[in-house]
Amino acid sequence: MHTGTENGNGAPVHTPDPTALAHLELILSGAYPLPGFMGEAEARAAAGGALPDGTPWPIPVTLPVPAELSGAERVVLADPEGAPLAELQVQGAWEAGPDAPDGLGPGHRLAGEVRLAGPPAYGALRHLRLAPAELRARREAQGASGPLLAVVARGPLHHRALARIRAAADRIGDGAPAEVLLLVDVPLESQGQAPAVLAAEPLLPPRTWTAALTLPPGADGGRVAPYIARAFGATHLLGDGGEGEDASPLPVVDPGPWRYDTAKGAWRPAAEVAEGDAADEPSADEVEEMLARGRTLPAWSTPARVAAELARLRPARTRRGLTVLFTGLSGSGKSTVARAVAEGIRRSGRTLTLLDGDVVRRMLSKGLTFSREDRDMNVRRIGYVASEITRHGGVAVCAPIAPYAATRAEVRSMVEENGDFFLVHVATPLEECERRDRKGLYAKARAGEIPAFTGISDPYEEPADADLVLDTTGQDPADSAAEVLTALRAGGWLPGAPDGAGRD
Numbered sequence: 001m002h003t004g005t006e007n008g009n010g011a012p013v014h015t016p017d018p019t020a021l022a023h024l025e026l027i028l029s030g031a032y033p034l035p036g037f038m039g040e041a042e043a044r045a046a047a048g049g050a051l052p053d054g055t056p057w058p059i060p061v062t063l064p065v066p067a068e069l070s071g072a073e074r075v076v077l078a079d080p081e082g083a084p085l086a087e088l089q090v091q092g093a094w095e096a097g098p099d100a101p102d103g104l105g106p107g108h109r110l111a112g113e114v115r116l117a118g119p120p121a122y123g124a125l126r127h128l129r130l131a132p133a134e135l136r137a138r139r140e141a142q143g144a145s146g147p148l149l150a151v152v153a154r155g156p157l158h159h160r161a162l163a164r165i166r167a168a169a170d171r172i173g174d175g176a177p178a179e180v181l182l183l184v185d186v187p188l189e190s191q192g193q194a195p196a197v198l199a200a201e202p203l204l205p206p207r208t209w210t211a212a213l214t215l216p217p218g219a220d221g222g223r224v225a226p227y228i229a230r231a232f233g234a235t236h237l238l239g240d241g242g243e244g245e246d247a248s249p250l251p252v253v254d255p256g257p258w259r260y261d262t263a264k265g266a267w268r269p270a271a272e273v274a275e276g277d278a279a280d281e282p283s284a285d286e287v288e289e290m291l292a293r294g295r296t297l298p299a300w301s302t303p304a305r306v307a308a309e310l311a312r313l314r315p316a317r318t319r320r321g322l323t324v325l326f327t328g329l330s331g332s333g334k335s336t337v338a339r340a341v342a343e344g345i346r347r348s349g350r351t352l353t354l355l356d357g358d359v360v361r362r363m364l365s366k367g368l369t370f371s372r373e374d375r376d377m378n379v380r381r382i383g384y385v386a387s388e389i390t391r392h393g394g395v396a397v398c399a400p401i402a403p404y405a406a407t408r409a410e411v412r413s414m415v416e417e418n419g420d421f422f423l424v425h426v427a428t429p430l431e432e433c434e435r436r437d438r439k440g441l442y443a444k445a446r447a448g449e450i451p452a453f454t455g456i457s458d459p460y461e462e463p464a465d466a467d468l469v470l471d472t473t474g475q476d477p478a479d480s481a482a483e484v485l486t487a488l489r490a491g492g493w494l495p496g497a498p499d500g501a502g503r504d
């Protein structure tokens with residue numbers, strides 16, 4: 001969330017956080033029956049399951065803002081690239097107190113109606129972001145007035161899901177399968193796995209409509225989805241026992257559990273499958289692991305066209321982009337180990353870039369100091385470059401001190417949008433780093449000649465999410481590097497995993 005100064009007509013500009021941004025788009029498209037962001041009374045009522053007039057409504061829809069905006073009369077709401085999306089006419093500023101109900105954390109909020117500022121350009125799969133009124137009009141133009149089954153898809157549709165959708169459409173259809181509305185939940189900033197979801201379109205009942213949207217993250221998305229489906233004109237909701245179904249404003253059609261019948265070679269309602277013949281769909285983790293190892297997803301559980309799209313989106317780890325981030329105190333051995341690991345990775349045949357701390361400070365980050373702000377900027381720049389290398393299927397090996405957990409987490413999530421991230425904590429104790437004092441910096445830091453020196457007069461936050469922890473004390477550098485390479489091979493990122501699984 002960031003706030004700019006002023007736009008041309010004097011109103012401050014604010015980029016809402018991802019949740020408020022999702023709400024904003026749903027308000028503007030007419031998917032929510034709300035003209036804008038809620039005030040305190042409305043938000044409290046919504047947290048209790050209704051609008052103040054008693055109409056059922058499942059979640060508060062609020063706009064958190066920094067304190068300095070709480071006096072504004074008008075605010076321009078912009079997308080993360082700074083393009084104006086809407087103008088908010090502020091009708092009230094309020095602050096959720098410590099006794100605020102769930103979903104209303106403390107902080108300043110603005111309430112008021114929003115008006116579209118221009119056609120939104122931001123958001124993945126923009127061409128599929130149909131407004132509910134558009135879909136209703138298209139159906140009307142076709143004379144469609146029968147039942148419409150809404151299906152909310154957050155991940156790829158495998159054979160089991162497709163069989164359940166067909167069964168539900170048959171159940172509510174009038175002789176022929178009912179129309180289906182596939183609501184594809186896509187993150188705003190990247191299309192995520194949506195292409196794999198869309199790959200299943202030809203396998204859905206013949207009259208299927210598709211719309212992309214971004215639900216607010218977490219449980220709120222599940223709670224509000226049936227209301228959004230209703231705005232699109234859906235008459236029924238496909239149920240899978242998920243969040244929001246109990247209080248759904250639409251009747252829920254739940255075809256129950258389905259299993260694969262190995263004797264008949266078909267997906268069927270679980271009750272009709274003999275235990276000895278039943279097989280269950282691989283879990284999401286199992287699918288992820290098969291993709292990571294470059295294995296073809298089994299044809300009985302995943303349609304070939306979905307499997308192909310998934311394999312494209314999540315290539316085998318031997319081909320998937322990877323960032324290896326070494327973090328640790330100065331003198332812990334990051335550069336020494338990173339250099340040897342980089343050499344090993346290069347020898348395995350992968351394209352590699354080494355972003356070593358010292359070199360980065362001379363090139364990318366020249367002029368930055370060792371203040372917290374500048375260290376964060378330095379580590380973010382490294383993370384940005386690494387995530388681009390990762391996006392293109394390369395391997396980035398980075399070795400900054402990276403002392404702050406929050407900044408490392410930012411880098412992790414930036415990289416994981418494009419590939420994999422592997423964090424190595426070089427946990428050589430301070431005493432050993434100081435004993436080595438290769439560059440004489442610890443002595444200077446102790447003498448007060450270098451201020452804010454990590455470990456002496458500046459913090460180092462130990463990682464709790466390291467994929468590998470190395471203590472190089474009394475170790476041969478070659479052995480430390482071998483430990484990292486073995487872990488990367490075992491994880492499947494380098495060819496020649498011990499069981500041969502990483503080979504592709």
Ligand SMILES: Nc1ncnc2c1ncn2[C@@H]1O[C@H](COP(=O)(O)OS(=O)(=O)O)[C@@H](OP(=O)(O)O)[C@H]1O
Pocket residue numbers: 329330331335357358361370374375376378379399400401402403439441450451452453454458
């Ligand atoms: N105040 C202070 N604190 C820590 N380190 C200092 C400082 N001043 C200079 N140096 C030298 O800079 C190297 C660390 O730079 P990094 O870019 O890796 O640091 S950070 O991630 O931005 O915190 C680090 O190099 P390495 O020894 O390779 O880690 C030091 O040599």
Ligand SMILES: Nc1ncnc2c1ncn2[C@@H]1O[C@H](COP(=O)(O)OP(=O)(O)O)[C@@H](O)[C@H]1O
Pocket residue numbers: 328329330331332333334335336337399436438472473474475476477478480
């Ligand atoms: N097992 C080991 N791994 C890495 N460095 C080691 C090891 N054992 C001793 N060292 C020595 O420790 C020093 C580490 O320095 P460096 O790699 O520049 O650390 P950093 O990049 O973390 O500041 C080097 O002088 C290196 O020879």
